[in-house]
Amino acid sequence: MSTSNLSSSNRLSLEETSWVTQFLETYGQENVIYNLTMGTPFWSPPTSVQQAIIQSCGLTETYRYGATCGLSQLEKEIGKLLDLKFASSCGNEVMICSGSNQGFLNILLCLCSPGDEVILFRPYYFSHYTACLLAGVKPVVVDTDSEFLPQPQGLRISVNTKLVVVVSPGNPSGRVISTDLLRSLYQLCFQRGVWLVIDEAYEHFTFDGMENSCFSATDGVINLYTFSKSYSLAGLRVGYFCYPNYLRKSMLEIQDTIATHACHLAQHAALAALRDSSKECIQNQVQEMVPRREIFWQVVSKYNTYRANGGFFFFVPIPKSISSYDAVSYLIHKYGILVFPGQLFGMPNYLRISYGSLSLHETKEAANQLNKALATLWDNR
């Protein structure tokens, strides 16, 4: 507490939102035997990334201020990738940011005035929720169907709604949203003068023959991406988004004020990762994720878990008699397993299990231990 009558902001409702950071502070990594929280894949980036870092750290420009929207070579390479993805040039601008969280805040501050409403689908990605609170906008949380799919007819657009956020594949649900559904959501939004933000952090991680959604438009849509997942650069903090040109003035101003620009070393690493990670190389990672997914599926499928077709998560139901915070505490104390409580994502009767960052050997051990843990949790309900 302050020794004076100093106070701090009322933006955060800290009970819920600071749970992750608080929890990880209290239960240090030393108590965690099986960490099933990480939103990163097991693999390290290709060796060309190291070479690019070594090369760029010898350049004077690396240490000087650079372009607000990012290195022009990286911007061009991303532009080509997006043209290919969307099968035509959508003519949108690219902004390279210090990770997609910073990108999301940039978008939020650019589009929403204080008091505006932002629609998030439950279960939501917690940083989106917290970012709304920080920006002084109201997160309006809308339920998805029983398989975590957004329902266009359930959208609660009001006169104050400024944007709708979808995450595909979902975090924590792992749910892939089809291109058709995205188009329907977009049409609904656009008619009402509401923006659609599509966060595709886990874009390449899809299973069971699914392909991820692929939707953009020249107006009314912002697509958000990261180098943290498919390119294994989480620790370097680099992501990007593409947005309509007429927002460029504000976007540059906001980017300059928050981040100035993304770290130059990280941008050079991202450029190498993008040039070197062929579609095949990423596809191999996804293939190697398949056995990990099946091993965990054998465990979680016993509890009416939705078979996520994307990401590397399962969002597992727990007995209604226990809070997800208590369940997490129980799992760490009794079994050394760290998972995320569903409450973080707006759904208190679930746990998020992430299997992406484990070796195949660790996967087997962790799944075995989780099997025991979930059985006890359900038996003691």
Added chain:
Amino acid sequence: MSTSNLSSSNRLSLEETSWVTQFLETYGQENVIYNLTMGTPFWSPPTSVQQAIIQSCGLTETYRYGATCGLSQLEKEIGKLLDLKFASSCGNEVMICSGSNQGFLNILLCLCSPGDEVILFRPYYFSHYTACLLAGVKPVVVDTDSEFLPQPQGLRISVNTKLVVVVSPGNPSGRVISTDLLRSLYQLCFQRGVWLVIDEAYEHFTFDGMENSCFSATDGVINLYTFSKSYSLAGLRVGYFCYPNYLRKSMLEIQDTIATHACHLAQHAALAALRDSSKECIQNQVQEMVPRREIFWQVVSKYNTYRANGGFFFFVPIPKSISSYDAVSYLIHKYGILVFPGQLFGMPNYLRISYGSLSLHETKEAANQLNKALATLWDNR
């Protein structure tokens, strides 16, 4: 313009605040012969920085998510530095951020609710002003005296004031604020339950026998620093601030939501820079800045310019008959000189001249050209 009735945020009053990014877009670097806008010193970081980057790019952890508040070794090294600086352990927490702009936004969101007031002294650092607009708080701009010194009796603290921001040495004024004056400001603020944020980006750059202010407290003060200036790491985006422990929960949450953490490569670079940049090494840079400063002083002293005792700026008066935007356009078109308009800093009758990033040879040429340019500007008033 949007093709629908989509709108964006009313946070920014874009005419003023986006001037820098817009201007630099319109007049590309190719038209600039003498760039006198850069807030970075001429020198490159020590070679140990490159070695640290090369070493860290071989580590798996570098690419994984890390601690929200930064690498523990860097946190400890900064802690030692601050203990030494403030001649005792103030017991405050350290947060490593992706540059001090991101740090400032973090502080603002942590301390201020929407609608609160933040006092900035004119001339203010433009990113502080814009950050207030983005955060939905009201920047209350207070005049300084004729030599750009904040006046405690002029503080317009209201019931809505949440914090007072001082920059020492000032940007753009170059004015060093004494420790005594900071203490007086702090006492006034603390009595009224108002926070004091002290931004010391240019801490080591002081002249004419001045030492920079050195003030902190266990409560009510946040000290903000960067690795961009004395350590020449601007392009890597890393800074830090120290703050009272009881804000840790919110600070971590906000940091996680905006930045996750600073880029690991940048943090390793900062650690090497901190370990290797002896006080002597930084002092040498400041000594080498002295002749550059004198060369420009010969030019700007003709126009009743304040002899800045810090930073590497002069804030030069221009005729009242011309706007600072027009003056900047005139200087670039006729003389190839790029400077910042005073309007950016809240004072339309000035130009900010930064001499920090030039070689001694460039300094002479640029000063010579500026001499002609200012003479014409004043002759044609």
